[in-house]
Amino acid sequence: MxxxxxxxxxxxxxxxxxxxxxxxxxxxxxxxxxxxxxxxxxxxxxxxxxxxxxxxxxxxxxxxxxxxxxxxxxxxxxxxxxxxxxxxxGLPTSLSPFAVLKMGHMGSLAGLPDAVRAGGPATVATVEVADNPHWEGLVQAIAAQSVPVAAIAAGLLGLAGAGEISILDVGGGSGVYSGIWLGLNPLARATQLDWAPINSIARRLLTARGVADRFTTVDGDLHTADLGTGAYDLAVYSHIAHQEGAEANTAVFARLRSALRPGGTLVINDYIVDDDRGGPPFALTFAGEMLLKSKQGATWRRADYAAWLAKAGFDDVTFHPTPSPATLVFAR
Structure with missing residues (x-):
């Protein structure tokens, strides 16, 4: 033509x-x-x-x-x-395991028309349970996506020279943030809250990194676990918000605000769409994945994060694009 x-x-x-x-x-x-x-x-x-x-x-x-x-x-x-x-x-940034994983998910797309009709998965989303055997492959396959973003966040926050700091990683999966940040700062300590089967994977991986002596895990559900009060300088909420609804995200942000010391920073990493829903393409497309595989998840707008964080008590919120499809959010 x-x-x-x-x-x-x-x-x-x-x-x-x-x-x-x-x-x-x-x-x-x-x-x-x-x-x-x-x-x-x-x-x-x-x-x-x-x-x-x-x-x-x-x-x-x-x-x-x-x-x-x-x-x-x-x-x-x-x-x-x-x-x-x-x-x-073998590269920390290798996406090959993730490519193999997603090839195995192709069949699930046949359920998208029904999910669109119903407004969610036709059956209870079995992904969202602690004893799902897929975690062993999934948490390691997706870790590579966060490697460059975790390094960028560390640079923006000056973590290498921050001295004795305490980090809380909620839903930390493979422990990729803790592993990279503890490697950069030998005086830092990190705690990961996640389900027991996932924490066991993280402990194994951080032992291999040589930083497990400064890494602690707490087995529990991020919706109900006690996060403590004023105990942490940094908190991480990476690729969790897109699995949750508005009320759940706001509630977790409020609890994380209480868990941080005065002047502490919440670091969010996720696929975030523009307020007019005009872009970016990856985040917009990923919305279908969340409709198919989560109960209330979506790819949320910048305005959504800003509103939730303000309601949770954060008054300084900044957005930082990265070379990956994800955006970093710092809230203080």
Missing amino acids: SGDQPAPDRILQLIFGYWATGILGTAASHSLFTHLEHGVDTADRLADRAGISVRGAQALLDGLVGLELIEVRDGSYRNTAEASAFLVD
């Missing part, structure tokens, strides 16, 4: 979007990006190294070139800078 006539290309790309999930997840499951990073650069060699068919290796390579995740020149393949940074196994 030419002139002002619209073309169907972008719509077709969206319709076939699940192929991107499948190709990326499958390539990650066979460590193709890692092999490419180590110089295994042809379909034949990749097939041999990964233990897959040559035909299968070529199909994945073609798809990854189409997705602009790898490049080909004279029959030799290599990762793009983006793939080298975020898809090679």
